[in-house]
Amino acid sequence: MTRFTRWTALTVAAALLTAGCGGSSDDDSDDDGRSGGTALDWGRCEASGDTPAPGEDWQCATLEVPLDWSKPDGSTIGLALIRARATGDDRLGSLLFNFGGPGGSGVSMMPSYAATAAELRERYDLVSFDPRGVAASEGVRCRDDESIQAAESSVDGTPDTPAEERAFLQDAADFGKGCRKTAGKLMAHVSTTDTARDMDRVRQALGDDRLNYFGISYGTELGGVYAHLFPEKVGRMTLDAVVDPSADTVGHAKNQARGFQTALDNYLRSTGRDPGQGSREITELLERIDSDPLPTSSGRELTQTLALTGIVLPLYSKTSWPVLTSALEAAEEGDGTELLALADGYNERDASGRYGTTTHSQRVISCLDDKQRPTLEETKRLLPEFEEISPVFGAFLGWDTAGWCHDWPVPGQFDTPEVSAPGSAPVLVVGNTGDPATPYEGARRMADELGEGVGVVLTWKGEGHGAYGSGSDCVDSTVNAYLLDGTVPEDGKVCS
Template sequence: MRRTLLCALAAISLCALFLPASSAGAADVAAKKPGFTPTISWHECASAGLRARGAECGDVTVPLDYAKPDGKTITVAMSRIKHTVPDDEYQGIMLVNPGGPGGSGLTLSVLGEYVPKGAGKAYDWIGFDPRGVGSSKPAVSCDDTYAGAGYDRPRFVPTDKKDENAWMKITHDYTARCAANNGSILKHVTTVEAAKDMDSIRQALGEKTLNYYGFSYGTYLGQVYASLFPSHLRRAVFDGTVDPRGVWYDSNLSQDAPFDKNINIWFGWLAEHDDVYHLGDTQAKVHDLFYDTEEKLYADPVQADGGKLGGSEWSDAFLYAGYYQSTWTGLADVFSAFVNDGDVAALESAYLDASGYGSDNGYAMYLGVECTDTKWPHSWKTWSWDNWAIHAVAPYETWANAWFNEPCRHWPAPSQKAQKIDGKKTDSLLMIVETLDAATPYKGSLYVRSIFPHASLIAVPGGTTHANSLNGNACVDDAIADYLLTGARPARQAGDGPDVECEALPQPEPSVTMLQRQAASGSVRLDMQKAAVRP
């Protein structure tokens, strides 16, 4: 799922809140498991934020290969913020995954602070870096200079063999470095193994069950855990649910049309505020300006501090607008400032923010998990046919998404058979989805609800934001709080739809930055001035 590890590619907008924390604590008693005993080595948290919250950090020792429990071991990094209610009100551990795959969740033990009604206080919140990620050892990395593939990249849409061959070289060089720079860990980073690590954390903490909060890809990890260990799962929250029928080739294809829809919704919003942003007073005009600018940058890239920004960097810079409504104003500032004022620095900042350039672990682990979870088509004819067909109706993200995932066609580790998802034995699940979520389309949530008979689904009609719970929608967040407090879920309704609906948050108003800029310039709006400075 392309860049659902955003925010450190973490698919939620609490990113800025995920500060590390902790102090050392006494070792918990590890539960016995035939052939292997998971243990935790506790230590002070590296993060000042976690230390300030009194968190504990540790490394959980787990088998590299669960089929060989007496063989080589690796470590999974975790943090814990303990419950603050009396012990007789304690409701157990709550593991959190931010998405990706490849997103670091080590500092997500702070998430309990953001649950309304004090509902988070009854749990021990556990943040962890899945195997191969972040502070877990070994951490997978292929090429620290690759993520986003750098500056002035080939045209995403391969209109000729030159661009196609250029991308092929980029991706094949990358997977060759992945093979050279990593050992046996590449064969053991599947979602099934990450789910088994979660159960090892449970055992190491001496708990009979665990609770779970998963965002985006984290909902698939939760589905796999529920299928493998249903009796160990007490309560679970899925926000932005992955459709398990499509992992992972079809899942990525299924994102392209929704992203195209969402970027055009944003164009429409920009047109409504043309008095501020000066990008066109109709959706069509903004649309044309966006793609005209992209073409001009392909023809004549602009020089930024780190390198040249071309059309591919332009496209990536605005990807968040398809993910999060909260980014609309900031990215509108970037669009307007570049087109109207020639502001290259703002464009470069947006590109670096979206691409993850210079931090390879997230991208390497994204591929490592998705490429090995299940089989991918190896024939380029299949990829080409599928992506050209979708591009014809959804041009914005289709080919960018294809090249982002194309390394799975020749990934240097074997793929496995996808885990069968079975929700019949899961006693309790609460799901949330905005119906225009592009990264995890709505139909996936409806399907997962259908195979988890004890699930309730909260839908947010018309919402375009991905995996955004605990970010200010009281209707959603209060329902989560009630569920964590008492286990009460919205009553299951007959049929295949949601069980309750919450109104979407209102679309944002133009940013203060642009309003101040407008005031300082005397609100001048001249098309000829725009044409003069537009690259």
């Protein structure tokens, strides 16, 4: 099962290529660029698996932080960091990035994003990290590749019978048990709050008085939580593709149902089709695939859940819409190869059948964060509302609320994250009206919850997940002016 990851559009572009188609309670004193008495030892970055080492501009280091922040002198874990030094002479400090997920690797992502952030690099060291429980920072793997593929082919993400419901929930419970087995004690210490506290240690280790930060997608929630915990340490912070901090588990699922349906409607209009009729045709295609999975050139079958995942991926970026057209046309003709390739890209499955672990880490983090656990009966009562919101994506996202954290081994911590940040420096909140994964309304709600005089909204009337670096000179110049010169735009500025 795969929740639609709140992840940056650049990652989705890479997946398409792969597919071949309350205030601070821990006001730690700064220690002259040190953290916990240990300076960062920057050195050459090494290759990781099939990922080659980045170029000579990049340096890597490991920062030790407490496993349990309530026991700061207890056991520690290592956080993997990466940086490229500023290219100009007028250096402002470090700019820390989180690209989303939760569960995305900043260490692998940062070099790919450097071209987008080239102007920012003139005055900032570009820095990112793997949050706890992710990739090189004690990354979690909950099941092996063979088991993942078996679940993809046998578990229906929108169960239609009691037997399918039982298999759906049993798979969810088994996934949680696998996470518990591999993560151990770490499973109770990978919350967004834990990572926000880690970020303040990163700030100290980098030698910065304040945290300059660029959060994308889930990284906006992380940034908001940091601002709440450490408002006096916020420097220049930009949040792009904003997660709605007022939404609980069900609310997030409804938001995504609206967002992806809106993106699909816009895609259908771009092809000259009526959105209502086009959605009905896609729904009918998915129903046929549910009854009779499509063959593919690899010999694997395209199930309904994989087909839906394949449809989701190109909606993250308008430049990928032609890929969706080709895949849908092939599926209508009985060939699931292209949609399966898209689903594999989203699920981080390579040609040899190996899967990435972003969704493993995402689930461990989000299930520790989210207290809400809808039961099977509660979910069934919600399904008509989900299906009314989105005829294509509603059922899947509705069922996801029951299965994602079903029988999870550790309890969730909160219904919604606390992001109020009185006393913080201004935070630039960037919303895109066509964002499928983090709908635009979340930007205004984030700004409202950050507080008056803190949240400043910049709107882009565009398409895709995220605004900065997506083709709007207005957005890019406004964000750059804020991060580089401290120029805060008027709240409510619109870029079209």
